[in-house]
Amino acid sequence: MSQVISPHEDTIVALATPQGVGAIAVIRLSGPQSIQLVNNVFYGKDLEKQAGHTIHFGSLREGEKVIDEVLVSLFLAPRSFTKENVVEISTHGSSYIVNQVIKLMIRQGARPAKPGEFTQRAFLNGQFDLAQAEAVADLIHSDSEASHQAAMSQMRGGFSGEITDLRAQLIHFASMIELELDFTEEDVEFASREDLRNLVEKLLKVVERLIDSFDLGNVIKNGVPTVIAGKPNAGKSTLLNALLNEEKAIVSEIAGTTRDFIEDEINIGGVIFRFIDTAGLRDTTDTIEAMGVSRTREKMKSASLILYLFDLGDTDMIEINRDINLLENLGVPFLKVANKIDKGNKQLINELNRLHPDTIFISAGKKKHLDLLKDKILELVNLDKFKTGNTVVTNIRHYDSLNRTRESLLDVLTGLDQEVSNDFLAMDIRRSLHYLGEITGEITTDDLLANIFSKFCIGK
Template sequence: MTQSFGAASDTIVALATPQGVGAIAVVRLSGPQAINIANGVFHGKNLEKQESHTIHFGTIRDGEQLIDEVLVSIFKAPKSFTKENVVEISTHGSSYIVNRLIKLLIKKGARPAKPGEFTLRAFLNGQFDLAQAEAVADLIHSDSEASHQAALHQMRGGFSGEIKLLREQLIHFASMIELELDFTEEDVEFASREDLRVLVEKLLRVVEQLIASFDLGNVIKNGVPTVIAGKPNAGKSTLLNALLNEEKAIVSDIAGTTRDLIEDEINLGGVIFRFIDTAGLRETTDTIEAIGVSRTQEKMKSASLILYLFDLGDTDLVEINRDINKLENLGVPFLKVANKIDKANSQFINELKSIHPDTIFISAGKKENLEQLRERILELVNLDKFKTGNTVVTNIRHYDSLTRTRESLLDVLGGLDAEVTNDFLAMDIRRSLHYLGEITGEITTEDLLANIFSKFCIGK
């Protein structure tokens, strides 16, 4: 379902800070009449005569009735977030004061902003492109160092710059081929087909690198679903508690204590991991536990990482090999984690090390070697490319457009191989340009904009 945005000549108003009681709240106005409307309820200096980027103390009054003492910040067009006149009124954080103020501003001529309308206006007024606008929402919702850095890189134009460069290079050849269509009878060639092939192959390499980065980008943005799996009493709940540094899961010597999924988030190395403690992997006649075991199997299939945990004092090599074989068939990355090293005999540990040298040996109960486990977990995420400043795709819409771009570029190469006529070649190039343009907003529709910005919070 899409929403319809109002006219750009409207002045909009919304609460820019989170709902609820707090020390302060900020109400934002944007539009041609923002300063005039705010001035109509503000008692202090004449806001219309003040310089841009200044802050003024005064009161908000409805007629003679005092509502609150406030600070008013003025940003005059085009030197504001939306490139319009913007006023931000900082009040005390009472929901009554905020609602009273917004109603008063609406009565004076503003209208309530729709979700994302401030950022939409910034985009429409050329403050930034569509990919950068989407990064604003990602930055607001970033909850780790990695997601913050990815959103900041995109918001500052890192991703957009690469896309625009690709598009500009392709536009040149498209224009030359289009020009050839006007001279079909003269049999002239303005665009070298060999040069076009070299360019398209180069663009394909860049596009495929961006597409391949989406797996990492999705991890950065949404976190890593990580399942702790193993048979009952292997110490899964103890390990979850040790990683969280809190008693999240019930720990008991009774097998099958965990009968449902327990989830929590941990920030490791700037990445959010959603750890899931599961019911044990075993056959059971207990109806409730059986449901938990079934859910464990489903979670393991959809996980990005599995920690296979086994008890060194209660698991033989045959059982370990059988479980590892099952995990390998799942196709999900997993770590072999041997627990309770304090209770195992050295001969079994040495035998296990020789057969499975990548096993991590820990004691969840005594919190031994947990740092080694954390390091191995981070190695599997492979953030090295991201940390070197390479662009990472985190948005599913961008991933989809890049995939379509790749298909169109492959069609261009296929057309060159088949020596198709210029009109077919131009058509495939235009499709490539179209999908690249969708990412940054050179090509867009009202429905697309409504779908993107309706997901923003009101006030942003």
């Protein structure tokens, strides 16, 4: 049997599939004793004599008691997810059976795994770097094509590759600067200052591109916050219901029915949009409704997209132009959506086509032209960079480290301009390397690892 390479001496166990009743459940063990512990209670082939990447049928028993008939999958170190000996037990999906099997493994000597501990061991054993490990969690929680693609790209090393390349180039110059410190009396120069400047400027461009990609990455990972705004009775709640294909919001002829936010997610073209139906935009003497209107304006400022909805049968051009002017001053991308096209007067429609040819005409109540609206919504979210395969930053921790890297690289340029001594120059370069290393896990602390892996589910 292969020798375990992990420094961990204990064996962990956890349910790897979701809680609840299902056809099957998978219980995972990882650690030096995982095969032996299962073999102690497995009735079938001798697992300690079997090859890795094999599956074996048998039963789990404790004394004379048969707990379940199972399939046992063996993954011998280092050819496993954690690079340790790993066993996966596929049982019937009864929660009673799952609990019995896990308790049995604990009695045999395993201990319950902590959240994310399997992935943490994989990282510590060199299976992948920290950015790739974080992508595992993102992949599990991906709920759209875009978020899945971003997580897969990061997990397969796309982002890590760029960071590793940046560090490698900077390490060469750092070593040359450090070497010069050992020869201060000879006044020699191993690292050309002009070459260093060119490198730092090149690295800054890459770092700034990655920083700029975070806005898109955040949208891909968390969804596009999209506010439906307009005066009362424009049909905002009806539109939300039509897009969701369910009666999520209360629809009433009484103006001001929606006094707070109603929010739900919709997948459009592989991108998650978080639609927010808000209180109407109007002046009101109703204290509660006025609070809703005030909060609506705040939501609009923080949105990534606004659907400005107005009723063709109850709005004039003066109102529309006034609202459009308000939205343009907010600086948030918005779409002009004319609702109740079946009730609109032709003169207003013609005027809109002339003054605002980008207006989208729909009927939320009769679900007319909603596909056109979805197409226009998707157009406003620029995914071109992402679709061409460029690296996109989706993690706030990475974004913070990149900003700190940028500041350190700018300090290197300032030092070159001011002709500072080598020790100060080396200090700024080392700081840049430190922050880049934080992303991939070459620089870590116990607190950082605990914080990252505590957010994983147990069993992963």
